[in-house]
Every structure is written in structure tokens, then in C-alpha cells.
Amino acid sequence: MSESSDRVKTGIKGLDELIEGGLPRGYGFLLLGGPGTGKTTFGVQYLYKGITDHAENGMYVTFDEPPYSIIANSERYGWNVGDAEKQGKLAFVDVSPIKREAKPSTFVPPSLGQSFLGAEKFKISDVMAAIREVKNKVNAKRCVIDSISALTLQYKDDFEIRQQTLRMIKDLTEMDLTTIMLAENPEDRQDMTRFGPESFLAQGVIVLHMYRVEESNVKALEVRKMRGAKHTDRLCPYRITAEGIEVYPEETVFRSV
Amino acid sequence: MSESSDRVKTGIKGLDELIEGGLPRGYGFLLLGGPGTGKTTFGVQYLYKGITDHAENGMYVTFDEPPYSIIANSERYGWNVGDAEKQGKLAFVDVSPIKREAKPSTFVPPSLGQSFLGAEKFKISDVMAAIREVKNKVNAKRCVIDSISALTLQYKDDFEIRQQTLRMIKDLTEMDLTTIMLAENPEDRQDMTRFGPESFLAQGVIVLHMYRVEESNVKALEVRKMRGAKHTDRLCPYRITAEGIEVYPEETVFRSV
Amino acid sequence: MSESSDRVKTGIKGLDELIEGGLPRGYGFLLLGGPGTGKTTFGVQYLYKGITDHAENGMYVTFDEPPYSIIANSERYGWNVGDAEKQGKLAFVDVSPIKREAKPSTFVPPSLGQSFLGAEKFKISDVMAAIREVKNKVNAKRCVIDSISALTLQYKDDFEIRQQTLRMIKDLTEMDLTTIMLAENPEDRQDMTRFGPESFLAQGVIVLHMYRVEESNVKALEVRKMRGAKHTDRLCPYRITAEGIEVYPEETVFRSV
Amino acid sequence: MSESSDRVKTGIKGLDELIEGGLPRGYGFLLLGGPGTGKTTFGVQYLYKGITDHAENGMYVTFDEPPYSIIANSERYGWNVGDAEKQGKLAFVDVSPIKREAKPSTFVPPSLGQSFLGAEKFKISDVMAAIREVKNKVNAKRCVIDSISALTLQYKDDFEIRQQTLRMIKDLTEMDLTTIMLAENPEDRQDMTRFGPESFLAQGVIVLHMYRVEESNVKALEVRKMRGAKHTDRLCPYRITAEGIEVYPEETVFRSV
Amino acid sequence: MSESSDRVKTGIKGLDELIEGGLPRGYGFLLLGGPGTGKTTFGVQYLYKGITDHAENGMYVTFDEPPYSIIANSERYGWNVGDAEKQGKLAFVDVSPIKREAKPSTFVPPSLGQSFLGAEKFKISDVMAAIREVKNKVNAKRCVIDSISALTLQYKDDFEIRQQTLRMIKDLTEMDLTTIMLAENPEDRQDMTRFGPESFLAQGVIVLHMYRVEESNVKALEVRKMRGAKHTDRLCPYRITAEGIEVYPEETVFRSV
């Protein structure tokens, strides 16, 4: 097995070189960031570039934004996610709270039943069954969970949340998917990040920071943890450009440009 | 469909240019701010300018201030909200705790029944039914919820609050309304904003900051998140003028004027 | 109706000019401050000046300090509150925990029954009935609640406290009283104020700050929110003088005098 | 009634001049401070000087340190508390958890029964009965409660603690005692004091601060609130000398000596 | 009774002169510090020097580290604790969770039964009985409790913890032991110490601080409270040397050496 086949290229310009060529294949990774840091864009870019540049199909599990909206928003980056979906290279598992009949959603696995966020009949086991079904259907190698934080809305106590998160990570790893799990960082403070249990269950943790410096917001990506990859210690500036997210490993965050 | 019809003009001077021409049509947006930052003014301006400048009718759902008071307060900005209401272009859904008979309130949908904030018979499903009814009556395209924070007074535990918020956002999105949800920011500290679950369920988050700088309060608007719109990173100063809220994208917050 | 009749003069020297001439008539306002900031003095001054300068009678609802003590303490400012009471221009609703027989208290409405703070038979509905009765008796236009924070001592959980506060504000507004509700600010920190639900249910919020600067305490008044009034953004110094509270809109807080 | 008879001289050198000649007679006052700030010394000095300099007898209610220990510790200031007790001018109500038989305690009112801190049969009503009994026995005008914080050890939830504190303050005020209630300030931080409900139920609040400045601890007294007395705003340095606590109104805290 | 017999020499070089010659005899004192500050060393030194220098026997009650380990670790300071134990001058009450049969523990009082930390049959009354028994056996004048914090592991709620602590302090004081109770300081921050209820139940509080200054940790001892002893206000540097803990009253903490 070649070196490259052990690595999953992220499709995020400038990121792979920070982590020895890509994400270690077959594991779950956490992408942590506050509102507006570009987590969903990161997730779609990861899947779309996987299809177009690396011939690896993907699946997007959404507990929040409905698929039609994700597809529409992706167009601004020139990503034809809808086509990829029609070609069977990308699939959505739609667990979003928006009623499915209301707007054209692309695919709801029958196994999902009445499980969608906010429903009383929501069952994480239904979601996992749907993920398995969809994975096989499109032969997905990559997966995005958007988001672990939204999932917690469905549960009453911390213990149940931790247990469900644990089981989901467990199941995803066993399916040999290379998964990026999005998570909210609720505190908007420069000097602190809180890491929940998902951060030590994940094989890697990437943090998207957004600092207010005078009246600007400065964005910086930090590879906080990456098991099995020698990774940089540095905070790297990133921007959300017309081509998606770009990381600038050569620039500095606080005195750049 | 033209570019402009995908966008809902906010009616807030200086804001649309920050978000590629307006709010993405058909979604829910969060407006977060502390007391005195002008959230209600923002909401009324959004609806009133929608009617006068963009021929889009609107509805105002209030869990807090009664309609007659909102109407009276709007006069100082030269907005004849009462007339707009009489012309069937704007409607209120009055879920405020103030007894409805006490002062002339303009419209209470029959479906609302005994549901008003503070009542024991309060049911969010009644509120949603009233919203549907009123929406159809005035053919509303725009909606303001004032406020999500007041709504939480009615519930005992966090789980129930999260579930109700989730369902309300879900229902509003399915009605094809472009909704601005007001929310309190309980912390009055310069270096921190807390984002609750509503912030990641919303399509966009706009924060109204109020900083104390020596003995003055400085106001600044931040577009924290806006799915489907390339938006600015900068904090922009805003003021509450005799014509309503105005944002100054060209000025700086901390060393301006 | 003239402009002035829409406004209730506060009787606090220097304050009315900050809020377009006075408090908007018929609403509830929150006065937030820590121990020693002069909240009770503010409340008494508002009622007493209402009687002497604006011919508006008032009522003082106390959950804390007994009436005889409030009357005695007011003498230092030259306010003959006892006389005003005897003339039927000012009335107390005594819900204080101090036993009523112990010292001459001026008036306890029969409807109050066994409701006083700390009693097992305390009922907020009794208090509201007493307020209605006293309002009619003295034809009160102004009301002071001292304090919302003391009221919370009587309840076990946050939900009940929020509901009771909500109902009290609701009832007071429906009685057409212009009410100032005193509330404790438990944190004595320069950079933070916490605003509870009463702050967004109130029509306006005035904060009395007390900052420690070296070994002095500096006092400053902030009109944080005032619906229906264009109000200043600035922190204004105030002092507790021999004539009561005086606000100095022309002075600066941090480099003044 | 003369001016002086309305005031209770504190016996703390330098303090009375900060509060218009003494504590307003007949009320309860809170003395708030962290460990080592001299709260017990303050309390004993208040009672002892009352006896020796102002011919007013006193009573010390202790929930913490046993009387024999308080008596022994007072000797270092030259206060013969034991003699004052024998002469019937000062009495202890011993509710301390230390077993009463173990060492010579001076007086346990029969009404106290099995009520002492830590006992299962502890009843605050027994304590109040004992206070009444002892008050009458020595004709006490002054009272010290040491401490409200220790009392809270006996209760399970915040509500019960608040209710018991409320009732105790209520009862003490009705007995016409001028009472100083000691309370712990659990946070040892320069920029913050938390004020519990007892602070707004009390007629006055005096805070004993202890700041660490480099390797020294600087002590400063603040009269935070004093109903019915024009009091200083300034932080005043104090020291615990061989004659007890002395406040220095003319000195500055941070650049003094 | 001579002055010196009222004082218990601590055996900590440099400490007694800070507290008028030693700890007031017969009371309980709190020693508060974070991990690595030397609390156990302080406790052993107090007992061992009591035996060798002041002919006072002692007892060490351990809820954490087993006796054999404490004995072994003491050897590095040249203290032959094992010999002292064999000579009946020092005794351990072993309530540590480590199984007693596993390694040679020196003495387990029969009265202790199945009471050891972590056991379901743990009873604090058994521990107190064992302490009484051992005290009489070796005629102990000094006692160390290591630690109050470990004891809290055994209880479910804060109320129970406070009650048990209260009873233990009560019982120890009645046995005429001069006791040092070790307690963890969970926060490692320069600007804050939290004091629990044990701090105001104790006759004195000594805090061991550990500050990070650049890459070094600076240690400083503070006598925060000492009833019945005139004590210094200053923070004094201390070190853990080959002869045990030494305090340097003449040196300064932040600019010394």
C-alpha cells in the first residue's frame, strides 16, 4: 500500500501540507469552530474535491441545514453538488428538522423512517442504518456529519449526549469512512477553547478560530491534534475565497497582509 | 429568477451591501443584542421598509411589547405602522403578556385562543397556527419574532426550550417566510458573545454590539454568519438615527468620528 | 394630548433631559444597581417630586425596608414623606418581612391579608389586589416596586420567579401606572452587567454603576434602554447630595472634577 | 431624642466619622469579609466598647468559635470580656458545634435545648428564643451574629437558607437590637465582591477588603451601603493593632505610608 | 501556665516567628495548597519535629497515601518516622483506599473496622473512634488530617460534605488535639483562592501558594488567618529543602534571590 493511499486529501488548499499529506484514512476527525467560521463550506469542499480531484465518493449527513440549501449555497464556489448527487457520487442523509416534503430534497433513505431532528420518533439507530445504506449505495469513502452540536439538541442530559456521540463515532469508524465531524465552539473568546469528550475520541482535531482584532475578524486554522501525522504547531491564516477555503501556511496570523 | 429576487432587502441603510444585496430569501436569521441595542427598531424597520420600498408585506410576532406600543414607538422614525396595518400590509400576532382587552390591540388571530406569554394555557402550536393564518391573510413575505428569549420564559427546562425553538424555526422556514428572530445577549462584556443553539440553526447571525468606551457606548454591527452570501468580516459602526438604524460600512468602530 | 403629558417627569435632577423629557407614561422601567447605589432614594425621590412638583400621587410597594424606616431615611433629603402620606398623596403597600405591629407602619391594605415576604401564606395575587386597592385610594399615577430581587427570595425555582415577575409587570402595565422597579445588580465588576428577563420585559432600563477607582467609588448612571425615547448613549456621573440624587449630563465620569 | 441617641457608636476607631456618628439605632448591618480580615475582632470590639465606653450591654451569638475561645482571644487586645460577662453586661448565645461540656462555656440559655450547629435537632426557632431570653437577661442593646455563613452549613438548599436568613433578620430588627451580622466573602479577588440577599435586607453593608499587593496584604474598609446615613465613598485603610481594629479615614489605600 | 505552653511549635523553620511563637494550642488549623506545594511534607514535619524537638507525640490520619509510603518518603528529609512509630511516639490511622494487607502498614485501630476510603461500609464515626483510640494509645498532642479533600470523595452532596467536615472539626477540637488539616486548592491561578466552609470553621488558615513566573514556579506561604495570634500580613517565600520545608520571613517573593 503506497503512502498516498494511507492519506485522504482534504481538498482544502494549503491544509494537506500541514498534516503530512492528508488525513489518516479510516478515522474520525473533529472540526471545531464558532458561527461564521466556514464549517459547512469546509465539509462540502472536502466531499466535492474528493469526487472531482481524487475519485472518492462521499456522503453528507445533515442534522441542520437541508440538502437543497447546502446545494444552492455551494454554487457560489462553483461546486456543482447537485450534479455530483445525480451522478451517484455524492449522497445526502437528510436528518434536518425542515419538513422533507416542503422543498425538493434529493434523497432520504427509507431506513430513516420518522427520524429527523426535532421529531419525537428520532432514533440514532435509524440514522446509523441510513448512513450504512447510503454508504453502500454510492460507495462512499468520505463522510461529513453536520453537526454533532445539532445532534445534542435531541437529548436531555449530558450523559445521553456523550453516549450517543461515542456510539456514532464508533460506528462510523467501523464503516471505514474517513469522517469529518463538525462541532460548534460556543465561546467567542480569544484565549480559550473548550474541548468536549468528542475531542479526545476523535483521531484529530482541527480548530477554526475567529478573532476580533479591532473591527476586523481574523480567521486562523489550528491543527490541534492529528494522531499518526506529524503536524504543524502553528496557527495558519485562512480565508473563505470564491474558490472555497484556503489556508496560508506561509503567512502569519497577527502581522500578515 | 433574477439575482435580486433571491435577496430580501433589509431596509437597514448600509446593511445590504455587507451581505451581497440582502438576506437570502426564505430562511431564518438571528439578530442578537443586549438591551438598548435597537433590536425592535431593527425588526420594525425591516418590515416597514419591506412594505414601502419593496412591496413585500410582513408580520410581527410579539412575545413581549404589545402591538399598540410598538406602533406608537415607531412614529418617532416617521413610520406609520398603524396605517400599514389598516391597509392589510402588516399584521401583528400578539402573544405579549399584556392583557389584550386593556388597550386597543390591532389583531389577534382567533386560532391563538388563550395562548399568550405567561398564560397557563400557552401552546406554541396555537402560536404557529396563528402565524399561518395571519401569513395567509396579509400574504406576508417577511416575519419578525420578538423575541426567542421572551419565549423561553414560558418553559421550565433547557431541553424543552431547545425543542420549541427548533420546531418554531422549522415551521417558519417551511412557510417560505424570510424571518428575523430577535434574541437577547445577556452578557454585556466586550470580549465575549455566547451563541446558543438558535445560532447554528439560523441561516445567518447578525450581532448588535454595544461597547462601553470611557463614558460612551459605541455600537457596532457584525455579520457573524450568512449562509449563501459572501459577507464582510468587519465590525461596522451603526447608529439609531431619526430615520431608524443606519450602518456605516466605510467607517471604523474604534477610531472613527 | 400635549407632549408633556406623555412624559412622566422623574424628579431626578438632570435625568429627564437624557430621555426626551421624562419616562414614557404608563409603562414599567427597571432601575438596576448594587448595594449603596441609591436605588431606594431614587424611588422615593421619584414619588415625592411627583407629588410636590407635578401633582401626581404615588405608591411605594416595599418587599424589604419597612415604611417607617423609608420615611425616616427620607428626612435627610428634606422630604416629608410622612406628611404626604397623611394627606393621602402617597401610600405604602407594606410587604416587608418586618412584623407590622412592631412599629408604626402607615397603611396595610386589608386585601394583603397574611401576605408579606417570608410568610408561608404569601401570595403575589394578594399583593396585586392590595396594589389595585391602594392605587384607587390615592389615585396613584406613579409606582415604585422595591424590589424585584427581594421578591425572588420567596420562590424556589427560576421558572416560578420568571413567571411571577412576568405577571407582576403585566398587571402593573394594565393599571396604567408608570412604575419604577428596583433590582439588585449582584456583581460588582466594572466590565459586566447581567440583564435578567425583567430587563427585556421592561420598557426601559436604567443602570446605576458604582466603580472603584483607586480608593474612591465613582457613581455613574446609564440609560441602557428606553423604548419610545431618544436617549443618550453616554455614562453620566451622579451623586447623592443633600437634596437627593443629581445626574450631571455635562460632566464626564472618568476624568471629571 | 438627641442626635447621639439615634446613633450607636461602633467602638471602631475612625469608623463612626465615616457614617455620620455611628450606626442607625435598631437595625441590622452586614459585615462582609474573607478569612483573616478581622470580622470576629470587629464584632467583639463593637460589644466591648459598647459596654466600657457607651454603657450599652451586648450579646454575642456564635455559630462557630466557642465563647471560651473568643474570650481568650480578646485578651490580646486588653479586653476583659470574661469579666464583662460575669458582671452581666455581656452574654453569649453558644450555638457553636463544639461540645458544650468540654470546656467552660459561659452561658447556654435553657431554651436553646439541643440546637447547636451540626446537631440534627437544630432549630432556628430555638436560637431565636434563646436570643430573646438572653437579651432580656442582660438588657442587651447590641448584638453580633457570628456568622450568617456558618448558619448556612445547616441547610440543604438555597431557598431554605434565604428564608432562614430573612426570618432571623426580621426577628432581630423587631427586638430593637442594633445588630452586626458577620458574613464570609468567599472570593479573594481584587475586582469583585458578590452580594447575597442578606446584603439588600440589611440596613447597611460594610466590606472588609484584603488585597494582595506584591507580597503584602493590604486591608481596606468600605462602607458600601448605609441607609439613613450620609457615608463616605472612599476605601479607607484599616489595621488590626494591639488595641483592636483602627480605620484611617485620612490615609489612602494604595499609596499610603 | 507559661507563654510557651500555650503555643505549639510547628517545626517548620521560619514559620513560628510569623505567628507569635507557634500555633494556639488545642485548635484546628487549615493548610490549603495545590498539588506539589508540599502539604504532606508539612504535615509529617509538624509531627516529627514535635516528637524530636518538643517531646510531643503525634498521630497522622491518612485518607490518601498509605502509611508505608509516607514513611518511605520522609526518609529523604532524614526523618525516621518508622522508628518514631515503633517507639510509640507517632501513630497512623490508615483510612487510605490502598488495601491494608498488601504492604506492611503499621497500625490499623480495630475500631476502624471496614471503614476506609472507597469502601461501602465507610463510616466517619468509625474513623473518629479510631482517632480517639490511637490518641490515647500514644498520648498524642498533635494530629494531622490528610486530607479533608480526599474525605469529600466519599460523599454525594455538598450538604453531607459540609456536615461531616463540621463534625470532624468539632470532635477533634474536643479531644484537645492541635490539628493541621490539609486541603486541596483546586484552582491554580495567581489571583484567586477560594475558601470553603472549613476555612471559617478553622482557628487559622495557612495557604501554600505556587505561582508560575515565566518558566519557574515560585512558592510562597501566607498566614491568612490565625485567631489569637498577631500574625504577619506578608507573603513569605518558602522552599522544600533537604531538611524539609523552610520559610524565609526576611526574603521577598517576587524580587528575591
Added chain:
Amino acid sequence: MSESSDRVKTGIKGLDELIEGGLPRGYGFLLLGGPGTGKTTFGVQYLYKGITDHAENGMYVTFDEPPYSIIANSERYGWNVGDAEKQGKLAFVDVSPIKREAKPSTFVPPSLGQSFLGAEKFKISDVMAAIREVKNKVNAKRCVIDSISALTLQYKDDFEIRQQTLRMIKDLTEMDLTTIMLAENPEDRQDMTRFGPESFLAQGVIVLHMYRVEESNVKALEVRKMRGAKHTDRLCPYRITAEGIEVYPEETVFRSV
């Protein structure tokens, strides 16, 4: 018994000289650090170097990352953990939530039964039985628990967590293993470390710090506590190199290199 046999060499270059030659034999030590600080690498290096350089076998108990992943990740440091396992010198106890059949895991003790993290039949007593069994099988002298924090996911309340941690530390110490327990440090703040109960139950505490300095992350090791070893007070820089973790006792953290 020679000096060296009392000490267990850590295998971490530069660390042993900070703690008098190694870890005191037979105790439990806590290794505390946030995500990405290299805790797992530290644990594997401790066991692997024990085998190759000191002829001491070891066991790795994992509640998180499955053994095959730990083995694969170790290869980057040139450590052939898989060979060591085949030679019976190192063994894994696999309590990770990943399904054991999914990928070749090396050894699951039969006594473990259905106990693995996330399973409903999880029993800590099964885990301890498996540890005993594996210890005897490979004659382990060293043990790593990865991690105490993951273990807490399985329990509902803090009391249960504390009790289970207490029992595990107790059992491990009685097996004469020299154990390093990994634990998450959830706060990523420069000025604070929180120490849980495990920190005072452990014989030593080593903290791996990760500070953000401008856009770099600086790593520093602190020996916070080490019973029975004179250890340094200084923060020492460390790096994760191609040969594993290296500590640099001679360098400074903040102005080095």
C-alpha cells in the same frame, strides 16, 4: 535494594533527571494535558523504552484508541510495538469503543467479557480482572491507562466517577504496577490548570502545557508533584520529535531557540 531499582526510568529523554532518576516504583502517576500535547505518545514511549532499554514488560489499557491504531501510529517513531506484543513483552487491554471484530486487535482477555466503553454491560470490575490477567501473562511492571477521562464517559454522576477512579487507582497500586494514567485537561488557557481528585490520589502529577504564543503553540512539561522525589520547579520545553518526546531541561520556555 539499589537506588536505581527503586526508580522506573521513564524512557522520555530529559525527564528522568528532573525527578531524581525516574518514577518512584510501584505507584500511580497522572499525566495531564489537552488534545495534541502527546499524551498517547508519552504512554507508548514509556512502555516501549521499558522493554527495549530496561527489560521491563508493560501493558497498555485503552478506553479510547484501538490497539491496532496505537501500533500503527507508533511506527512513525520507529517503535515496533507490534513485535513487542508478539514477543509477549507488551500487551493491550482493549476496552475501546471500536468493535473488536472489525479490525485485527491483538489481545482481548476473556475476563473482559462484554465490557468495553459504550457497552451497556460495561463493568469496571471486568476491566480490573482483565488487567490482573494480562499483567500475569506478560509479567508487566509498567502500565498505562488511556485515559481516565474516557472512562468518565461511562458514568452518570460525579460521585460515581470519583468512586470508580478511586477504586481503579487503589487496585493498580496493589498490583505493584508503576502506572501512568493519562487525563484530559479540558481548558486551553495559559493561566489555569484545574486539578481533579485524581491529582491528589496520584503519587505524582506531570502536566503537558500547550501555550499559544502569537501563532505558534509552545509546549512545556511541568512536574507539578512527585512524592518521594526531589523534583524541579521549572517549566521545561519539550518537543515531539521523530524519536518521540524529548524534554529540554536546559532550555527556557518563553525565550528559547
